[in-house]
Amino acid sequence: MKPIGHRLPKLFLAIALIALAGCEDKQSAFAGFGPVSSRITLLTWIMFIAAGIITLLICLLAAVSIYGPAGWRRGLTSEKSVVWGGVVFPVAALSVLLFYGFSILRTGENLAGAENPVRIAVVGEQWWWRVIYRHGDGRTTESANEVRIPTGRPVEIELTTADVIHSFWLPAYAGKVDMIPGHVNRLHFVADQPGVVRGQCAEYCGGAHALMAFYAVAMAPADYDAWLAKERADAQPTARKAGERLFSASGCGGCHSVRGTPAGGKVGPDLTHVGGRVSLGAGILPNTPDSFAQWIGRHQKLKPDNLMLPFDFFSESELRDLSAYLKGLE
Ligand code: HEC
Numbered sequence: 620m621k622p623i624g625h626r627l628p629k630l631f632l633a634i635a636l637i638a639l640a641g642c643e644d645k646q647s648a649f650a651g652f653g654p655v656s657s658r659i660t661l662l663t664w665i666m667f668i669a670a671g672i673i674t675l676l677i678c679l680l681a682a683v684s685i686y687g688p689a690g691w692r693r694g695l696t697s698e699k700s701v702v703w704g705g706v707v708f709p710v711a712a713l714s715v716l717l718f719y720g721f722s723i724l725r726t727g728e729n730l731a732g733a734e735n736p737v738r739i740a741v742v743g744e745q746w747w748w749r750v751i752y753r754h755g756d757g758r759t760t761e762s763a764n765e766v767r768i769p770t771g772r773p774v775e776i777e778l779t780t781a782d783v784i785h786s787f788w789l790p791a792y793a794g795k796v797d798m799i800p801g802h803v804n805r806l807h808f809v810a811d812q813p814g815v816v817r818g819q820c821a822e823y824c825g826g827a828h829a830l831m832a833f834y835a836v837a838m839a840p841a842d843y844d845a846w847l848a849k850e851r852a853d854a855q856p857t858a859r860k861a862g863e864r865l866f867s868a869s870g871c872g873g874c875h876s877v878r879g880t881p882a883g884g885k886v887g888p889d890l891t892h893v894g895g896r897v898s899l900g901a902g903i904l905p906n907t908p909d910s911f912a913q914w915i916g917r918h919q920k921l922k923p924d925n926l927m928l929p930f931d932f933f934s935e936s937e938l939r940d941l942s943a944y945l946k947g948l949e
Pocket residue numbers: 745746747763764827866869870871872873874875886887888893896898899900901911914915922925926927928930941945
């Protein structure tokens with residue numbers, strides 16, 4: 620067996636690669652796709668680089684105070700050096716950072732008064748996201764696990780929770796804001812360009828917390844308007860009658876709504892347009908017919924503890940019928 624020292628570089632490389640894999644743009648805190656997140660990223664770099672320089676400086680001073688010439692060492696231990704280096708410098712450096720941080724917070728607050736914002740409410744649920752679109756005429760419609768926004772317009776997201784504390788974290792566009800029982804928080808941002816990014820619950824909220832992700836889809840304004848009109852409409856009558864019958868006979872409608880059909884449950888995600896969403900199960904499966912079958916038949920294995928009742932008794936052909944019906948709800 621080789622001594623451990625020979626294996627260390629490879630071990631470090633492996634750990635570094637795993638860590639770097641998390642830096643993909645979809646959910647990277649270093650890739651800002653709007654003015655609010657870009658300024659947060661800038662602040663991050665300023666803090667990181669300044670802290671690096673200060674750490675080097677401290678190492679240098681420590682070395683000088685141990686190995687340096689006697690005159691330098693005396694200088695370092697004088698009262699004057701302690702006051703300037705230990706009190707004045709930290710107070711000045713931290714105050715500058717504090718006020719710069721306040722000015723960054725204001726980037727989002729300035730958007731708060733903006734005219735004609737897109738209004739969306741997101742409710743944290745164990746362990747998925749209820750997304751409510753507020754239309755211009757006061758009507759609302761529900762979706763889940765996906766926030767669609769137009770580019771170039773201010774967005775206001777109202778954040779609440781149905782149960783415990785969750786945290787809505789969408790690094791591509793804005794900071795991280797907690798969802799607190801009995802309290803409404805608001806997040807403001809603008810998306811610069813169309814694209815799909817990922818977000819994640821950032822506050823431990825029980826069993827399936829790690830599997831509570833979501834997607835944000837930014838669309839050109841005209842595409843967004845077309846999408847919203849479609850989203851607002853009820854489900855189209857389906858040709859997949861076998862799946863629809865099975866859905867209603869199995870009691871799925873007790874927890875799920877499909878607008879325009881008798882299914883009106885409010886416990887789980889609204890499924891009116893589930894076939895057109897990016898993911899299933901709060902970001903854990905891609906939205907394909909096979910994923911619907913996987914979810915319905917094995918969701919307690921794929922996402923242990925989630926609050927949908929187990930339905931592990933359907934036959935292959937029943938799963939195919941149900942999946943075809945649900946995937947058809949676009
Ligand atoms: C007891 C209530 C309940 C019943 C009954 C129920 N579900 Fe669910 N369902 C849920 C909950 C809660 C979730 C969210 C789970 C999560 O992601 O944590 C869910 C999630 C889903 C999803 C994923 C939706 C999305 O946007 O990610 C699909 C699809 C689904 N259910 C289909 C069905 C079908 C089909 C049936 C009937 C065979 C059914 N459900 C019965 C509560 C229920």
